[in-house]
Amino acid sequence: MTLINIAEICPSTRTLGPGQRFVIWVQGCCFNCRGCVSPEWIPQKQATEIDPQKLANYILSIPGTEGLTVSGGEPMLQASALSELFHNLRQQRDISIICFTGFTLTQLQAQNNPTIDQILTLIDVLIDGQYLPELNDNQGWRGSSNQVVHFLTSRHLPEASLFTQRQRDVEIHLRPNEALMVGVPPLNFSNHFKTAIDTATK
Ligand code: SF4
Numbered sequence: 001m002t003l004i005n006i007a008e009i010c011p012s013t014r015t016l017g018p019g020q021r022f023v024i025w026v027q028g029c030c031f032n033c034r035g036c037v038s039p040e041w042i043p044q045k046q047a048t049e050i051d052p053q054k055l056a057n058y059i060l061s062i063p064g065t066e067g068l069t070v071s072g073g074e075p076m077l078q079a080s081a082l083s084e085l086f087h088n089l090r091q092q093r094d095i096s097i098i099c100f101t102g103f104t105l106t107q108l109q110a111q112n113n114p115t116i117d118q119i120l121t122l123i124d125v126l127i128d129g130q131y132l133p134e135l136n137d138n139q140g141w142r143g144s145s146n147q148v149v150h151f152l153t154s155r156h157l158p159e160a161s162l163f164t165q166r167q168r169d170v171e172i173h174l175r176p177n178e179a180l181m182v183g184v185p186p187l188n189f190s191n192h193f194k195t196a197i198d199t200a201t202k
Helices: 052-061 075-092 105-110 114-122 157-165 189-200
Strands: 004-013 021-026 048-050 067-071 096-100 125-128 148-151 171-174 179-182
Touching (some): 004 171, 004 179, 052 075, 075 096, 075 114, 148 157
Parallel strands (some): 067 096, 096 125
Antiparallel strands (some): 004 021, 004 048, 171 179
């Protein structure tokens, strides 16, 4: 059993894929995209390590969970632990799995790595490729238009257009001492949000 090294979770959101979803952001990325929305999750360091079986049970204990979205960080650096998580979930319930990666699908397939091949059989939708800010077209659940949405199963084909054309939105989840932004943010969202907060607190 390999532990999953997690930067952050959100137990329930509607902004990162169809339906109500649990979200995991893994810690550690091998890329360094300009304009990365989560640079604090790039360092490959130990964050919160969790047993995949226990995490699967927790995900399925959240009322109304329809799917899991995995982002980061780079999920494919933890393919073994995530594969175990996905397998545990699917053994218990046929929920949707969406995964972001900075690798292209072609690069992943070219590795001829049985663990990568295994995880690809468990993912419904893979959103691939590094983030390129100059190709951010301000729509959909992908960060920039070079990223390809691969429907590896037919589960989300009826909602296919949402992945590339949906009007973006985010949820702000308040914690005791911080706020977590969940979703692919609209262009200039951080500036607009800061202005709104400054205005409200004057
Ligand atoms: S692949 Fe994702 S997490 Fe990694 S640097 Fe690029 S945008 Fe950031």
